[in-house]
Amino acid sequence: MPDLSSNLAGIKSPNPFWLASAPPTNSGYQIMKAFDAGWGGAVWKTLGVPVVNVSSRYAAVNYRNTRMMGLNNIELITDRPLADNLREIEEVKKYFPEHAVIASLMVESKEQWHQIVKDVENAGCDGIELNFGCPHGMCERGMGSAVGQEPNVLKTIVGWVMEVATVPVIVKLTPNISDITVPALAAVEGGGNAISLINTIQSVIGVDLDTFVPYPVVDGKSTNGGYCGPAVKPIALNMVKNCAQHPDMNLPISGIGGIENWRDAAEHILLGATNVQVCTAVMHYGFGIIREILPGFERYMTEKGFNTMDDMIGKSVNNVKTWENLNLKYKVVASIDEKKCIECQLCYTACEDGAHQAIGLKEVGEGRVPYIIEENCVGCNLCSLVCPVEECITMVRRDDGTEHETWKEYMENDKAPTTFDDDRAGGKHHWVPAPADALKKKK
Amino acid sequence: MAEYTRPTSEKEVAQNFESIKPLMNPTMAHYESSRCLYCYDAPCVQACPTSIDIPLFIRQINTGNVDGAAQTIYDANYFGNACGKVCPTEVLCEGACVYNNQDVKPIEIGRLQSFATTKVQQENKHLYKAGAPNGKKVAIIGAGPAGISCACELRLHGYEVDIFEAKEQPSGLALYGCAPYKITNKEVLDEMAYLQDQFEYKVHYNYRIETAGQLAELEEKYDAIFLGIGLGNTNTFKLQGVDLENCTGATEFIEQIKLKPLTTAVGKRVIVIGGGNTAMDAASESARMGAEEVTLIYRRSKEDMGAYEFEYDLAKAVGVKGLFSAAPLAIVGKEKVEGVYLVKTKVEDGKVTNEEGSEFLLPCDMVILATGQQKQVTFLEQIEGLELDGKGRIKVDENTFQTTNPKYFASGDAVNGGAEVVNACGEAKKAAQAIHQTLSN
Numbered sequence: 001m002p003d004l005s006s007n008l009a010g011i012k013s014p015n016p017f018w019l020a021s022a023p024p025t026n027s028g029y030q031i032m033k034a035f036d037a038g039w040g041g042a043v044w045k046t047l048g049v050p051v052v053n054v055s056s057r058y059a060a061v062n063y064r065n066t067r068m069m070g071l072n073n074i075e076l077i078t079d080r081p082l083a084d085n086l087r088e089i090e091e092v093k094k095y096f097p098e099h100a101v102i103a104s105l106m107v108e109s110k111e112q113w114h115q116i117v118k119d120v121e122n123a124g125c126d127g128i129e130l131n132f133g134c135p136h137g138m139c140e141r142g143m144g145s146a147v148g149q150e151p152n153v154l155k156t157i158v159g160w161v162m163e164v165a166t167v168p169v170i171v172k173l174t175p176n177i178s179d180i181t182v183p184a185l186a187a188v189e190g191g192g193n194a195i196s197l198i199n200t201i202q203s204v205i206g207v208d209l210d211t212f213v214p215y216p217v218v219d220g221k222s223t224n225g226g227y228c229g230p231a232v233k234p235i236a237l238n239m240v241k242n243c244a245q246h247p248d249m250n251l252p253i254s255g256i257g258g259i260e261n262w263r264d265a266a267e268h269i270l271l272g273a274t275n276v277q278v279c280t281a282v283m284h285y286g287f288g289i290i291r292e293i294l295p296g297f298e299r300y301m302t303e304k305g306f307n308t309m310d311d312m313i314g315k316s317v318n319n320v321k322t323w324e325n326l327n328l329k330y331k332v333v334a335s336i337d338e339k340k341c342i343e344c345q346l347c348y349t350a351c352e353d354g355a356h357q358a359i360g361l362k363e364v365g366e367g368r369v370p371y372i373i374e375e376n377c378v379g380c381n382l383c384s385l386v387c388p389v390e391e392c393i394t395m396v397r398r399d400d401g402t403e404h405e406t407w408k409e410y411m412e413n414d415k416a417p418t419t420f421d422d423d424r425a426g427g428k429h430h431w432v433p434a435p436a437d438a439l440k441k442k443k
Numbered sequence: 444m445a446e447y448t449r450p451t452s453e454k455e456v457a458q459n460f461e462s463i464k465p466l467m468n469p470t471m472a473h474y475e476s477s478r479c480l481y482c483y484d485a486p487c488v489q490a491c492p493t494s495i496d497i498p499l500f501i502r503q504i505n506t507g508n509v510d511g512a513a514q515t516i517y518d519a520n521y522f523g524n525a526c527g528k529v530c531p532t533e534v535l536c537e538g539a540c541v542y543n544n545q546d547v548k549p550i551e552i553g554r555l556q557s558f559a560t561t562k563v564q565q566e567n568k569h570l571y572k573a574g575a576p577n578g579k580k581v582a583i584i585g586a587g588p589a590g591i592s593c594a595c596e597l598r599l600h601g602y603e604v605d606i607f608e609a610k611e612q613p614s615g616l617a618l619y620g621c622a623p624y625k626i627t628n629k630e631v632l633d634e635m636a637y638l639q640d641q642f643e644y645k646v647h648y649n650y651r652i653e654t655a656g657q658l659a660e661l662e663e664k665y666d667a668i669f670l671g672i673g674l675g676n677t678n679t680f681k682l683q684g685v686d687l688e689n690c691t692g693a694t695e696f697i698e699q700i701k702l703k704p705l706t707t708a709v710g711k712r713v714i715v716i717g718g719g720n721t722a723m724d725a726a727s728e729s730a731r732m733g734a735e736e737v738t739l740i741y742r743r744s745k746e747d748m749g750a751y752e753f754e755y756d757l758a759k760a761v762g763v764k765g766l767f768s769a770a771p772l773a774i775v776g777k778e779k780v781e782g783v784y785l786v787k788t789k790v791e792d793g794k795v796t797n798e799e800g801s802e803f804l805l806p807c808d809m810v811i812l813a814t815g816q817q818k819q820v821t822f823l824e825q826i827e828g829l830e831l832d833g834k835g836r837i838k839v840d841e842n843t844f845q846t847t848n849p850k851y852f853a854s855g856d857a858v859n860g861g862a863e864v865v866n867a868c869g870e871a872k873k874a875a876q877a878i879h880q881t882l883s884n
Contacts, residue, residue: 064505065477342544345483361484368486388480389545 002301003308004294006040006275009168009193009252011127013100015040016275016309017265017293020256021104021129021172024282026078028088032095037287038294041100043196043277044089046077046131047116048106048143053079059205059215061231070231071280072205074216074223076137077106082119089123102170105161106131106143113160127167130158130192132183133174133199135226145199148174151186158190168193170254173239176202180239181246188251195243196254196277198236200226229280233258237271244272244317260289262296270316274309324411329403332379332395334358334372340392343368347383347393355382357433375429446762449709449733456704459731460623463757464528467551467558476505479550482541487552490539493520493869497536497552504559512559514570521595521872522588524564524634525617526865527556528626531720533753535865561630564637571641574601579882582607582665583644584652587615588864589855589871590671591635594644596875602882604644605665609651613639615673616856617864619698622724624731628701655825662850667878670823670837670846670853671871674816674861684774685812693717693725693813700728710809712736714783715763716771717813718748723758725811730761737763738805742770742788742795766805770797774810782806816861826851836860843881844874852878 006016018041019025019034026045034042053076061070078085092101103120105128107113117128132154134144147153154171161169171187173180175198187195202224207214214222236257243249255273259265260281268276281289306312336347348370351359358376362369384393410416450456467475479501487497496515503512516523532538532553540549563570579602583590586608594604612618613635618628639646652658661668677692679685689710699707709732715725718741730737739758741748745767748755755765766785773784787801818835830838830847837846837853844852854870856862 065474342541343482343486344480344541346480349483368484 002298002306004040004298004301006309008100008254008274009127009170011041011100011102011168011170011194012098013040013275014098015294016269017290017297018042018100018102018254018275018277019282020277020279021046021102021131022279022283023073023075024279024287026080028092031088031092031101034282034287034290035092035096035099038290039099039287041102041126041275043102043104043129044078044085044125046104046106046134047082047085047120048077048131049108049112049141051076051079051137054218056216056218059225060229061205068229068280068284070203070205070227071229071283072200072203072216072225072227074136074218074225077104077131077134082116086119086123089120089125093124093126100126102127102129104129104131104172106134106138108141108143110160113157114164117161117164121165121167125167127170127193128161128165129170129172129196130161131172131199132157133172133197135174135176135200135202136224145174145176145202148172148183148199149177151182154183155186155190158187158192162191170194170196172199172256173197174199175235175239175257180242181249184243184246184249184251188249192251194252194254194274195249196256197243198232198239198257200228201232201235203227228257229284230258230260230264233264233267237267240268240273241271241317241320244314245320260284262293262300265293265297266300266312267316269309269313271320272314272317274313322408324408325406327404327406328410329399329405330397331399332397333374333377334379334381334383335394335396336370336372336383337392337394338369340389341369342389342392344388345370346386346388350382350386355380356430359383376431378430445730445733445735447731447733450704453705456623459733460627460704460728462528462627463624464551464554464557466561467554472504472555472558475551475555476501478542479505480541486539486541487536487550490535491519492535492863492865493526493872495519495536495556497556500559501550501552501555504555509559509562510568510570513563513568516556516560517570519872520865520868521592521638522614522617522634522864522868523560524557525588525614525621525626525631526868527553527560528630529617529621530863530865531751531753534751560634564633567637567640569641571595571599573598573641573643576603577601579603579666580605580664581667581669581878582661583669583671584661585609585615585671585673585855586613586646586648587671587673587855588617588867589673589857589874590615590669591638592868592871593669593671593854593875593878595638595642596872597878598642598644600875600879602879604642606644606646607650607652607661608646608648611648613646613648615671619701620694620721621701621864622697622728623701623704624727653822658825666882668851669871669874669878670851670857671855671867672819672822672853673856673867675819676817677812678815678817679812680814682771682774684776684780684810687774687776687780687810688778689776689780689808690774690810690812693721693811694816696725696811697721697728700732704732707732708809709734710780710807712738712807713809713811714738714740714805714807715811715813716740716783717815718743718750719813719815720750720754721815722811722813723750723754723763725813726763727758727761729809729811730758730763734809736807738807739763739765740769740771740783740785740805741765741767743790744768770795772797772802775804780808780810783810816856818860819857823857834860843877844870845877845881852881 004015021043031042057075058073060068063069103125132148138144139146171192240255252274255268256277259278265276348359358373387393481498500512500515536552537549542549583606586606618631713729713734769785786797828848854874855867
């Protein structure tokens with residue numbers, strides 16, 4: 001049995017699955033329930049200055065029959081009294097001494113930071129997370145993402161916290177910035193012990209087409225919210241990877257963004273996260289989803305021979321390169337398994353209209369299974385992505401694996417092409433239909 | 444006891460004939476429409492006799508444009524809801540759904556179609572209005588699927604249209620012939636009212652055109668005449684005893700059930716003779732009307748039946764028993780039917796022959812003949828120059844739908860010999876377009 005115990009900058013938890021600071025961690029009741037269900041840690045809903053919340057706070061993107069593919073919210077930090085939260089932190093730690101309870105904090109002045117750090121430490125929290133990410137409401141008051149977007153301010157505030165903190169400090173970053181490694185390095189320079197990312201992405205989720213008011217609606221008006229849920233995972237993975245790869249970013253990472261099942265968690269961890277935090281999936285399905293995450297993750301670790309979390313963390317980091325380091329001689333082409341094809345011809349229309357006209361249809365009466373025009377296939381994957389049948393369209397390697405050339409090598413050896421003679425696009429073998437041929441196609 | 448007891452109230456009739464394709468609610472429609480793959484050159488469209496752009500209307504339902512979905516359907520087929528419910532979708536659109544190739548349940552296209560069309564009907568959203576009058580008049584004989592479809596299309600082009608219907612109600616076999624568990628009378632008539640509201644054609648009910656004099660009058664008053672007359676009564680082939688009391692034709696029996704279910708007489712032990720879809724309907728409906736024992740008799744094997752497999756399955760599901768390779772020799776009884784004298788058959792060189800000495804009597808108290816409908820030859824022979832083919836079907840030009848008398852056009856069962864509602868709708872729409880072309884030249 002693999003050992004799932006986790007250690008993020010000295011914060012220990014029985015497993016790497018934490019609840020992110022958000023509505024599911026609003027109270028001791030919820031967190032006790034979550035720990036009882038199997039979660040390893042929880043980052044308390046952000047404590048800080050008094051706030052007032054609005055009514056109507058969330059809105060979602062549904063994709064066809066899938067609800068809440070993405071969620072946005074305009075809720076602020078906790079609106080429960082600090083004393084209540086502190087008392088509950090203490091109580092939770094009494095019941096669950098082995099579980100990680102992290103206090104998420106957001107205040108303004110140095111004095112406030114010093115005071116609240118002491119307060120939560122006195123309550124017995126195992127770590128502190130600095131909320132520099134919230135992209136709505138609080139940022140208008142100079143907090144949240146307003147800090148995360150100003151590396152110098154971020155560094156200064158981390159410094160204030162480090163002056164008094166005795167437990168590990170995690171700096172939570174906003175993705176609403178062009179280069180995530182800049183605030184990550186500021187966190188390093190400020191003396192933080194770990195970073196967590198991503199917070200939510202600034203967003204407008206959609207518009208009520210009858211009233212012309214975007215969602216969520218507050219008395220006929222809306223405001224931008226923070227976007228999260230399955231839709232943001234790819235953005236989160238990229239940012240986690242960027243931080244994990246940066247040579248000067250030597251802090252452990254808590255990965256957040258779009259995690260709903262064991263696979264999502266494994267991806268974050270393979271790309272460099274030491275542990276992960278989950279919110280939207282719990283808001284959708286409740287704490288019970290940990291029942292799927294834990295055994296799925298454990299089975300995966302066993303299958304891959306990972307005995308501890310350290311065996312697994314960052315395994316994929318070195319498999320992400322800059323484009324210029326990719327092998328230009330690698331070539332795959334699509335292959336259709338005629339026995340599996342259900343004849344929807346989605347691959348045909350996708351390639352014909354959306355790619356390289358590399359899939360053909362047989363004459364009427366000869367069947368509906370499309371065929372690959374290999375000379376035109378650039379190996380883009382599109383057909384295999386749209387195919388609704390598992391393993392029907394696969395990408396088959398065509399180069400013999402002996403050649404390896406990269407753009408970087410071209411540049412270094414002064415071999416940059418001066419003509420358009422790539423085999424795979426408008427060059428020697430690939431053909432492009434004449435524009436007017438478009439009008440001859442049967443509709 | 445049989446599964447169904449004799450219904451004694453409208454409520455019990457409704458229970459016994461509960462819809463097999465009930466109206467979807469918006470949640471069901473959303474989930475089902477989400478499954479559509481939006482195939483290229485979609486096989487479902489190719490399989491539809493009216494070529495409805497099915498992936499398009501399903502996507503329109505999915506994006507909340509249900510009115511647009513209804514428009515897509517009605518643009519191709521004026522009997523949008525009726526066809527969604529009575530079409531043999533299992534062998535048409537849904538049978539062609541590519542999901543079948545993956546052993547995944549095909550999209551419930553028929554029910555989605557009815558979902559969209561029912562919504563616009565219930566909200567009385569008008570999608571069409573008649574074209575500006577073009578001064579020309581067309582008479583339509585028969586307010587069945589062919590006649591009504593032709594009328595709608597002609598009205599779009601501004602023709603004045605008079606429909607002459609022998610019966611009391613419109614829609615022909617959609618009303619009088621379709622099994623109630625497929626579609627209710629109300630559903631059929633609601634759609635008819637919805638169409639007439641928009642297209643404003645005139646229908647003269649209880650107005651049978653049967654004499655040469657009437658035809659001459661129509662020829663004089665109208666620029667063209669469309670024959671949407673369908674078929675006639677059940678064929679009574681030369682079988683001893685067909686005149687006995689409690690021996691009836693399937694079409695007539697089904698019509699009775701549709702119009703007066705509570706007073707339609709049904710035997711305790713019913714024998715249905717025939718192997719087509721109408722035989723399956725008649726057998727199913729007998730069982731649902733409370734018959735204790737219903738036996739289908741077909742002279743060839745089960746596999747040879749003309750009925751769709753799912754129609755036989757529907758009949759079996761309500762307790763109907765099949766008796767194959769048996770041919771009726773005579774219906775026996777004094778005044779009323781008492782049984783059918785049968786003989787076992789075998790097929791030799793493709794021909795059915797009776798096995799001598801294998802005769803037996805199957806007692807029953809009702810016989811339903813589902814042996815096809817007659818062509819309306821006597822009526823048609825009054826039209827000058829109108830030619831019929833060897834099977835009594837009206838000959839038409841396949842492109843213009845014009846008969847051999849240039850004043851007359853025709854489509855539907857009278858031309859195709861008897862097919863589905865959807866075939867009549869598709870053909871009549873094309874015929875109307877051809878009439879428009881011809882009269883415009």
